[in-house]
Structure formats: structure tokens, C-alpha cells
Amino acid sequence: MLAAILGAGAGGGFPQWNSNAPACRRARAGDPSARPRTQASVAVSGDGASWVLLNASPDLRQQIEANDFLRPRTCLRSTPLAAVVLTGGDVDAIAGLLVLRERQPFTIFAAPRVLAVLDVNPIFEVLARDVVVREPVELDADIRLPGGLTLQLFAVPGKVPLYLERPGELPAIAEDGNTVGACVTDDAGKTLFFVPGCAAMTPTLAKRLRGAHAVLFDGTLWHDDEMIRAGIGQKTGRRMGHMSLDGPDGTLAAFAGIPVRRKILIHMNNSNPVLLDDSAEHAQVRAMGWDVGYDGMRIEL
């Protein structure tokens, strides 16, 4: 299996359009230790010819042009993109579908609850349904993807998309299929997990990840309250449906007991110091066996 990180940033990317925080200023100034990240998306392929996207980020047009294996190579109009798998209905997971207009056939695979988000937004009808198939995927079922891969979607602890939250009401964290992870397996049995949003590590999830060849996991925040501390937001990570890296309930601690061949952070918020190659936090996650994902990173399993 071949995989490539098209974007390793969280919603908004790095730098974020309206952030003047020191890290974003470093990224804009071209500091080589503060490499920009577009919004989270991964491309996978079983045969090196047909590619499947895991989430369609708002930066998809830029991401296709930055990765030559995703550019058209035959006829006047074509694409190596055969399918898009969606793990959630938030803007940073689905807005890139709007890039894929122009009556180009491909298949969207997603849980019914995520497809329902597309259904209630008529703007996604630019992907004409006679050309772009919307394939509902049951959780925990094996689904054959183009190019020799098998997909399984599974529930992870999460919350409803931001724009479906009700004012004044705290969204519940539940394993109800609003947020899912994706497991992609090739015909040689190699497995890659893509879990860009996860509110907590549960015994079920830990068991599922055990022995994986690669796990690309939610690296949104370092501290649960880092956006509040930095004065750039009122929400904790938990409130946003993301566990944080640090701390006794954090991702780093949780993975210490889960044997996994490759652990890669993805979906990092612009406030997360692991984005800075010269930070203590970056050094710490590297020392604990993690890679910090970056745009253009290739993974060969």
C-alpha cells in the first residue's frame, strides 16, 4: 500500500487565515522549522494507479496540484482519484468535494449520517448523482475500494459537526457514528488507520488499533486548554471532540500500551507546538516513537 499525506493540519490549516500568533507568523515568514500545513487529507492506493482520498479538505485543489500522482494523465479529462472516503461531516472533511465538480465519475463512501449532511446541503448537488455515486457504508462492514484495498469504517468517540450544534447546548461525546475512523487494508494484509478526530481512547478502539502497520491519529492539540491559554479561543479540546496529546488521558499516554508499527500525528491545530520542528514538544513526541505528519509525506507499507 502507498499512502501520502496531502494535508496534515486541522481545520483552518497552518497558518490559519486570521491568526497572527507567533507560530503562524513563523510559517508565513518561511521559517523552515514552521512548515505550513494544509487541511487534513490522506491519499491511499493499493496499485499505485487508482487513488482513494481519505477526506476531502477545503485545500484539495492545491493538494492535487502539489501531488503529481493525483493529476490527470490520460485523455482530455480524467483523474487517478477513484473514490473519496469521508470520516465526518465537518467543513474540513467535506468542503473539498466542491473542488471535484465537472462531471468526473468517482464514488463517495461514507456512513449514512455523513451522507445525510451532504443531502441536506444542496450545494453538493454540483456532484451530479448520475456521475458521482454516494455509497452508504455500514460501520464495521468490509467494503471493497478501487485499486485493491478494503475499507472498514468504525465509530470513535466524537460529537456532531460544529454547524449542527445547538446554541446553548453542550454537544454530547458519543460513539454514535457522527465521527468515524477508517481502516484501509491491502491484499497483503497491511493495515493503515486514519483517525483525524477522536474524543477519547476506549478499550474497543485500543483493541482495534493493536498490531496496525500505520496509524494516522488525531494530533489536534497538545494541551486540552491550549487555545484558552493562548487567548485564541474559549473551547477545550474535549469540547471540540478532540483528546489532547499530553496528560494522563492524552494520546501519547494512551498509545504507550498499544503496539503499532508506525504512529503518525495528523490534523494538528495551528496552536499545537508539535508543528514547530524546534519545539520541546516536537522532540518529545519523536522520542516516543511518533512521526509528526507533514504535507507531502509518503508512507509505503
Added chain:
Amino acid sequence: MLAAILGAGAGGGFPQWNSNAPACRRARAGDPSARPRTQASVAVSGDGASWVLLNASPDLRQQIEANDFLRPRTCLRSTPLAAVVLTGGDVDAIAGLLVLRERQPFTIFAAPRVLAVLDVNPIFEVLARDVVVREPVELDADIRLPGGLTLQLFAVPGKVPLYLERPGELPAIAEDGNTVGACVTDDAGKTLFFVPGCAAMTPTLAKRLRGAHAVLFDGTLWHDDEMIRAGIGQKTGRRMGHMSLDGPDGTLAAFAGIPVRRKILIHMNNSNPVLLDDSAEHAQVRAMGWDVGYDGMRIEL
């Protein structure tokens, strides 16, 4: 007045994600005569500090980072963008609003019919209504914009957005406010017109444009049937709501009788040969007094 073209391409941009046509291949190869174009958007300012966007293209995140005057300069979170004016409800005019999330205050100015498109798509609720004001603009009324500019929206011949068309039904071309043009005037009386989509030149429109200091006008297609001829589409320009440049009913002929100080083509489709600096068509429009818009082009009035 200061203006900058953030993107000069039509929907899909240049190169287009799934186009392997010769011009797109040249753009991808870095040919200096086939400069890439992101999707159409213009920034205007009366004071050089507050900026107003004319349309929010899907490429807006990339466009903000490419134009330093649009980046945040103060506090931890801020933006020089004070407002967004929308001239239509198609994906290439509105999808960039999804980039402007993160509870950053600004105002959206648009005709009620375009605001209705946002209203029926809950995904745009990421722009929380208590932070981002949606201001309905009556056609032909003077509206004060931030930074010392005045806006007037006016109906131009056009059709409904693509994803609101009904299958099997030809959309009517009408001056009904589904497509509008924008006229921006500064306090010194300088006028800039932005008309990225226009299905025909009418006497009313010609009269309105007369004497303008700058007109940025629909340059989508060269020939009405160029997409059919090139084998990349089944639709004429007319069917898509765009008049073409060439021919007796074309834009070049229509403007021959309209005195305008600066004429600039914008919203050019990847199939339009004027995008190629070494084409005969490019030379012809230049000889007729037009500029061919490009990303990063500055206009000072």
C-alpha cells in the same frame, strides 16, 4: 481606490483538477506563457487598510496567503477583510466563505436571492450569525462599505446556479437578479465594475458601464462552442450563462462602442486561449485595449 485580482480563473481554475488538455499541461509544467490562475475573486479598498472581497472563491485560503495585505497584522486573531460582496450563488463565488470560519467578524453583502442560497445550505452556519452579518442588498441601491467605498449591485443577464437547475429543463437567461454585477465607487468618484458572469450585453448594461474607470468583465470563453469543439464539454457558453469574447455578439464587439478607461478580462475558463500569453487570441484582445487578468494583478484608480 486600490484593487487586486486574487484569482482570474473561472470555476475550476487553471489548470482544472481533471483537465489533461494541452493548456493545462503547459500550466502544470511551469510554462511562463501559461500562468496558473486560481478562481475569480477581487479585493478592493478605499483606504488601503480595510479590504472588501468581491466573491469568495474556493481558493480563498491560498489567495489570502499569496497576498500579504490580506493577512492578519494585529492582535492574535484579526483580519484586514471587513466584508465580502457576493455576485452570485455558484460554488466558485461562495465556497470561499467556508474558509472564513473561526468566529471572525465581517459582513456579507448580497442580493436576497444569493443570501437565500446560503440560507438553504446549513454548512454556511459555520459563519455564526452572531458574528458574521448577512446584509441583504437591494439592486440599484447605494450601500456604504467599510473603508470608504460605496457599492451598487445591479442585475445582469444570467441564469440560476448550476446545482439549482432542474434536470431536463433549459435554464432561462433573465435579468432577474440571479446573476448580478457589482459597481464599487470611492469617495473621489472613481468607479470599478466587477461582472464575472454575463450572458449578453444589453443597452441598459452598456449605458451603466459607460465612462467607468475600470471594468473587470466575464472572459469565460473565446468561442461560444469552444468546450464542445475541444471535446471537454457538451455546453455552449450561452447555455452556461456566459457571453463569449469572439463573434458579432461577443464581448469584444460589444465593448467597441462603450468608452471605458480600463478593460480587464476575468473569470477565464481553462479552455480559453487568451490565458496563453503567446496565443493569437491573447494578442488580439491586447490590441483591442484589454488586459488579460492574472492572479496578483494590482489596479490603482
